[in-house]
Amino acid sequence: MTLRKRRVLLGGGAAVVLLLVGVFTLFEISRARCFSLVGEAICHVDTNEPLVALTFDDGPTPDGVALAEAALRPRNGHATFFAIGGAIPGHEDQIRRLLADGHEVGNHSFSHVRMAMHSSAFYEDEIMRTDALLRGAGVPAPSLFRPPYGKKLIGLPLALARHHYRMIMWDVEDPLDAETPQAYADSVVREARPGSIILMHIMYSGDAIARAALPLVVRGLAARGLRIVTVGELLRRRG
Numbered sequence: 152m153t154l155r156k157r158r159v160l161l162g163g164g165a166a167v168v169l170l171l172v173g174v175f176t177l178f179e180i181s182r183a184r185c186f187s188l189v190g191e192a193i194c195h196v197d198t199n200e201p202l203v204a205l206t207f208d209d210g211p212t213p214d215g216v217a218l219a220e221a222a223l224r225p226r227n228g229h230a231t232f233f234a235i236g237g238a239i240p241g242h243e244d245q246i247r248r249l250l251a252d253g254h255e256v257g258n259h260s261f262s263h264v265r266m267a268m269h270s271s272a273f274y275e276d277e278i279m280r281t282d283a284l285l286r287g288a289g290v291p292a293p294s295l296f297r298p299p300y301g302k303k304l305i306g307l308p309l310a311l312a313r314h315h316y317r318m319i320m321w322d323v324e325d326p327l328d329a330e331t332p333q334a335y336a337d338s339v340v341r342e343a344r345p346g347s348i349i350l351m352h353i354m355y356s357g358d359a360i361a362r363a364a365l366p367l368v369v370r371g372l373a374a375r376g377l378r379i380v381t382v383g384e385l386l387r388r389r390g
C-alpha cells in the first residue's frame with residue numbers, strides 16, 4: 152500500500168468515526184430529559200416545598216381517567232394529563248371532567264411520533280392541531296407540551312417557543328420492567344423528591360401493572376410527605 156493510499160484510508164476512517172460520534176451525540180441530546188439545544192427542557196422544578204407533579208401520558212381514555220381520579224381524589228391530588236390530539240375526538244367529555252375536577256391537560260402532539268428530524272411545518276401542525284382540539288374541549292390556554300418518547304432536537308423547541316408552550320420532560324420515569332405493582336410503586340416513590348415530575352402510563356389496558364400501582368404510588372408519596380400537584384402549580388411554586 153502506498154503512503155498516499157494509507158493516508159486516504161486513515162482520513163476516511165477518521166471521517167466515519169467523527170460522523171458516528173456526531174450521530175451518537177445528537178441521538179443522546181434528542182432524548183436527554185433535562186437538556187435541550189434550544190429553549191428549556193423542564194424535567195424538575197426547584198422548590199423548597201414538598202410538592203411533586205404527577206403526569207399521565209397518552210389517551211385520554213375513559214378507563215384511564217376514571218382510575219386516575221379515583222386514586223387522586225382521596226388525597227386531593229391533582230395531576231397533568233398529556234393528551235394525544237388524534238385521541239381527543241370523541242373523548243372531549245373526559246377532558247372537561249378532568250378540568251372540572253381541578254386537573255390540567257397538556258399537549259402530547261397529534262400523531263404521537265418522535266418529534267425529531269421533521270420539517271418546521273410538521274411541528275407546527277402537530278402542536279396546533281392538538282392545541283385547537285384541546286381548546287375545543289375546554290382547555291382555556293394550553294401551554295404545556297410533552298414530546299412523545301421524550302424526543303426533541305431543534306425544530307420542536309423552536310416551534311413550541313413560537314406558540315409560548317413549555318416543554319415538559321420528567322425526572323422520575325415509570326419503571327416498565329417492574330414485575331409487580333408494589334415494585335413499580337416502590338421505585339417511583341423512592342426516586343421522587345421535592346420538585347419532581349413523575350411520568351406514568353395508565354391509559355391503556357396493557358398498562359395493568361402501572362394501573363394497579365397508582366394507588367400505591369399516591370399513598371407512598373403521601374407517606375413521604377410529598378403532595379401531588381399539577382405541573383402548572385409546581386411551576387408557579389418555583390423557588
Ligand SMILES: [Zn+2]
Pocket residue numbers: 208209259263299300
Ligand atoms: Zn406518549
